[in-house]
Amino acid sequence: MAKDYTDAIDGIRIGPKVGSCGTAAYRREPVIVADIMHDPLWEDYREVAAPFGYRSCWSTPILSHTGAVLGVFAIYSKTVREPVEDETRLIDSTTRIAGIAIERKLAEDRIHFMANHDTLTGLPNRALLSDRLSQAILYAQRYDRWVTVVFIDLDNFKLVNDTLGHNAGDVLLKTVASRMVGCVRATDTVVRLGGDEFVVVLFDQVPDADIADAILRKIRAAIAEPIRLGEHNIRATASMGVANYPKDGADAETLLANADAAMYHAKELGRDNFQFYAPEFNSKTQEKFLLQEELRDALARAEFTLLYQPQVDLRTGHVFTVEALIRWNHPSLGLISPMKFIPMAEETGLIVPIGDWVLHEACRQNKAWQDAGLPPMVVCVNVSARQFKENNLISRVVNALTDSGLEAKYLELEVTESLIMQNIEAAVATMNELQGLGVQISIDDFGTGYSSLSALKTFPVARLKIDKSFIKDLAADENDQAVASAVISLGQKLNLRVIAEGVETDEQIAFLRKNNCDEMQGYHFSMPVLAVEIVQLLNKNNAIDGV
Structure with missing residues (x-):
């Protein structure tokens, strides 16, 4: 078969009148043309065949075991004739063998693709990343170039899954993947590691950090373009860490680890940014890893x-509730702030057993105070997002109350505004169950989230806590005054008590009293203290009040 002829017919679409091969594929049956120059099937193509002397063509479609057309087997002759019996048998057997061979090759190709590509996005996966990155490094060594590795983690992706569903999450991942591919060259590689993590390998880079910077900004802008998910327009952001060969690592494993460390630094700086690797990131990552291991024990x-x-009740000065606040007494590092280890506990899932311990210990201690003769009061325990979503939260609360002997009315659970807004229907159902036990519920950090008034009125809560960020400059900042007074007024209209946290000055108290705030918490009255000091503080408070 002449190459010029195969080139001439390559790409012609199949149809009911497209020579022998195109028609055979269309009909899914053999087409025998004894005379190309006079057969109507070749009317539009006989001038293509004529220069090569082809006069007859016998075409048989190659079918898969399911009947799909895989190709066409054709025999051309330079004489006008039909195939003889032996030729027909040859065509039949060859076609069957070709079908088996093609199906096997397609299956092998599919298996190879699946082994090396992500099924959701079609991007190369972790298995292919190492090979692509190693090749890029070898090329860079030979030609004195850079390889730039970008580790990308989408910010708050879990929130999209939890609020809009996994289908929406899949659409988001596929959209972001496509946009990133559109930002780089065909020689570069975009990889999905899994979940919401991606790696971009920029191949054959000129040794110039400004060029990589421009590409990163392009990727960041592309990710941030609105994405339509059902009825919602979502703007995604990402934290990106960057490592360059040869400065930041001489092999694939080191470059990936350093880009990963830089990405975590980007998250620590508030997310939605990119950071180039610096050696001190590794020491911070190592420190975090060791701390996580110690947290487990x-x-x-x-x-x-x-x-x-x-x-404290702002009208009477009585202490009516104490909030339980966890501290970690590390054997060598001393007291570790919750701001440092609670996010770690959330990330690893350790927040569930730790939160369970806090719940049991707070209930036990409150019952111990009552047994010691102190006036009954409520103990308030913070519940994290991870705990709140646990299927057995209610049974955990029941167990804590049962084990301690504390009545449910003396326990309050504090949830954040943003937590309950993630899934309002589920949150309300859980809160109703807790309220059915007799447990009180309050909303923490109110004013920093995004709840609507229509949603708020459905929440079975007793108290709103004004976030301390609005209390800090309350005496002088008109905006903070407006927020605080609005929350107080809102609480009163909804028959909720309002408490201000972070109260430290007489001026703050004066404003809160003037605006009829119900309660306050902060250093002005007392910093967090040990259980034994609560006894002393309450005895002193009661003595002053003449109780």
Whole structure:
């Protein structure tokens, strides 16, 4: 078969009158043309065949085991004739063998693709990343170029899955993947590692950080373009870490690890940014890893303790509630702030057993105070998003109350505004169950989230807590005054008590009293203290009030 002829017919669409091959594929049956120059099937193509002397063509479609057309087997002759019996048998057997061979090759190609590509996005996966990156490094070594590795993690992707569903999450991932591919060259590689993590390998880079910077900004802008998910327009952001060969690593494993460390630094700086690798990131990552490992054993080693901060009625000055606040007494590092280890516990899932311990210990201590003769009061315990979503949250609360002997009315659970807004229907159902037990519920950090008034009125809560960010400059900042007074007024209209946290000055108290705020919590009255100090503080408070 002449190459010029095969080139001439390559790409012609199949149809009911497209020579022998195109018609055979269209009809899914053999087409025998004895005379190309006179057969109507070749009317539009006989001038293509004539220069090569082809006069007859016998075409048989190659079918898969399911009947799909895989191709066409054709025999051309330079004489006008039909195939003889032996030729017909040859065509039949060859066609069957060709079908088996093609199906096997397609299956092998599919298996190879699936082994090396992500099924959702079609991007190369982790298995292919190592090979692509190693090749890029070898090329860079030979030609004195850079290889830029970008580790990308979408910000708050879990929130999209939890609020809009996994189908929406899949659409988001596929859209972002496509946009990133559109930002780089065909020689570059975009990889999906899994979940919401991606890696971009920029091949054959000129040794110039400004060029990589421009590409990163292009990727960041592309990711941030609105994405339509059902009825919602979502703007995604990403944290990106960058490592360059040869400065930041001489092999694929080191470059990936350093880009990953830089990405975590980007998250620590508030997300939605990119950071180039610096050696100190590794020491921070190592420190975080070791701290996580020690956190796993902290419960067993009894390294946690609870402090309690009183909450005070602004009208009477009485302490009516104490908030339980966890602290970690590390054997070598001393007291570790919750701001440092609670996010770690959330990330690893350790927040569930740690939160369970806090719940049991707070209930036990409150019952111990009552048994010691102190006036009954409520103990308030914070519930994290991870705990709140646990299927057995209600049974955990029941167990804590049962084990301690504390009446449910003396326990309050504090949830954040943003937590309950993630899935309002589920949150309300859980809160109703807790309220059915007799447990009180309050909303923490109110004013920093995004709840609507229509949603708020459905929440079975007793109190709103004004976030301390609005209290800090309350005496002088008109905006903070407006927010605080609005929350107080809203609470009163909904028959909810309102408490201000972070109260430290007489001026703040004066404003809160003037605006009829119900309660306050903060250093002005007491910092968080040990359980034994609560006894002393309450005895002193009661003595002043003449109780």
